[in-house]
Amino acid sequence: MRVGAGLAAAGFVLAITFGATAHDQGWSPLAAIVASVLIFSGSAQFALLAALAGGGGVGPAIGAALLINGRFLPMGLAIGPSLSGGRFRRALQGQAVVDGSWVAAHLGGGRFDRWRLFGATIVQWPAWVAGTVLGVLAAPSPGLVEQLGLDVVFPAFFLVLLLDELRAEHQAHRSARGGPASARGGSRLAHGALFAAVIGGAVAAGMLWWVPAGVALVGATVGALVGLRSRVSAADAAGATDAAGAAGTTDAAGAAGGARADGTARAAAAADAAGAADAEIGEARP
Amino acid sequence: MTLWLAILAVAAGSFAVKAAGPALLGDRELPWWSVGVIALLAPALLAGLVVVEVLGRRWADLDWTVLAALAAVVGARLLKVPLLLAVLLGVLVAAGLRALTGGS
Numbered sequence: 001m002r003v004g005a006g007l008a009a010a011g012f013v014l015a016i017t018f019g020a021t022a023h024d025q026g027w028s029p030l031a032a033i034v035a036s037v038l039i040f041s042g043s044a045q046f047a048l049l050a051a052l053a054g055g056g057g058v059g060p061a062i063g064a065a066l067l068i069n070g071r072f073l074p075m076g077l078a079i080g081p082s083l084s085g086g087r088f089r090r091a092l093q094g095q096a097v098v099d100g101s102w103v104a105a106h107l108g109g110g111r112f113d114r115w116r117l118f119g120a121t122i123v124q125w126p127a128w129v130a131g132t133v134l135g136v137l138a139a140p141s142p143g144l145v146e147q148l149g150l151d152v153v154f155p156a157f158f159l160v161l162l163l164d165e166l167r168a169e170h171q172a173h174r175s176a177r178g179g180p181a182s183a184r185g186g187s188r189l190a191h192g193a194l195f196a197a198v199i200g201g202a203v204a205a206g207m208l209w210w211v212p213a214g215v216a217l218v219g220a221t222v223g224a225l226v227g228l229r230s231r232v233s234a235a236d237a238a239g240a241t242d243a244a245g246a247a248g249t250t251d252a253a254g255a256a257g258g259a260r261a262d263g264t265a266r267a268a269a270a271a272d273a274a275g276a277a278d279a280e281i282g283e284a285r286p
Numbered sequence: 287m288t289l290w291l292a293i294l295a296v297a298a299g300s301f302a303v304k305a306a307g308p309a310l311l312g313d314r315e316l317p318w319w320s321v322g323v324i325a326l327l328a329p330a331l332l333a334g335l336v337v338v339e340v341l342g343r344r345w346a347d348l349d350w351t352v353l354a355a356l357a358a359v360v361g362a363r364l365l366k367v368p369l370l371l372a373v374l375l376g377v378l379v380a381a382g383l384r385a386l387t388g389g390s
Contacts, residue, residue: 076307
């Protein structure tokens with residue numbers, strides 16, 4: 001829970017922005033709060049907000065939000081063996097997987113401390129909801145939001161997550177150079193992240209001339225097809241995809257949480273890609 | 287109504303995605319091609335989100351103060367400034383430039 005407190009503080013601040021922006025875009029306070037209660041994923045909620053505001057219909061908006069949460073699939077695969085009980089119980093335990101907690105629970109060598117995962121998540125969820133409540137209740141006017149520069153929060157947040165993702169994978173690439181075959185799969189993935197981002201951004205920019213933002217956002221996912229060149233395991237992929245989580249709001253606000261979660265995240269990604277052992281992670285962990 | 291549908295759909299979908307790994311797939315691995323694509327969804331979508339937020343429909347929202355603020359955020363992050371402080375710096379740069387120039 002101590003690890004989760006730092007993540008929760010960052011998530012709280014970010015959730016205030018989410019609540020305020022949702023209010024400005026015409027969401028009812030209840031809708032914004034229920035979204036934080038049920039979805040509990042900053043990146044997905046921001047994506048939903050951005051896509052709905054940009055027009056294009058509810059389908060692309062839902063698609064964009066779910067696609068960005070697609071990273072939880074390899075993360076869930078990686079942590080699955082560390083959970084306990086039958087399928088239903090493991091499915092419930094899997095709900096505790098948010099980026100920051102996933103990173104904090106990583107012990108190295110593909111093993112996870114599930115109690116650490118639960119403890120880190122259990123403090124982030126109420127902080128995320130409380131921040132949203134504060135945001136919708138104290139929502140400033142759109143003019144004031146722009147005057148104060150608060151409209152920069154979303155793109156800045158996404159940009160930092162992207163930067164962290166690319167840096168984590170660059171580190172993984174450096175660790176993987178000369179490593180075993182599985183590590184070289186992570187290396188290809190590291191190169192692919194940059195290409196995926198460039199292609200995704202370029203496609204979205206081009207599509208914005210003809211289609212609403214929500215559709216352009218879904219179009220950006222074609223950049224991920226670069227991944228067809230990679231031959232990686234679920235653990236490698238989870239290690240690579242978790243960087244956004246390291247920077248986490250709920251998930252993402254996590255990395256926002258500070259250098260500590262951040263350093264651990266990069267160490268985890270690097271260790272995953274290189275197939276490194278516990279010792280390496282241990283050095284990075286406080 | 288549409289908003290509620292979207293919220294509930296995303297909540298249900300997120301639940302399913304998180305449950306699928308530990309519960310349904312067990313220790314089996316996904317096909318190599320799908321794992322690679324899933325892993326790169328995050329950077330592709332994050333780049334798309336930045337572009338959509340900055341440009342807007344037909345690039346109508348393009349604002350030089352936002353670009354300057356984002357450049358400051360990148361610089362701060364490269365200097366290992368914590369995420370939240372880096373975002374705060376971007377906010378301050380945008381607000382400062384707008385105050386100096388009397389708007390955006």
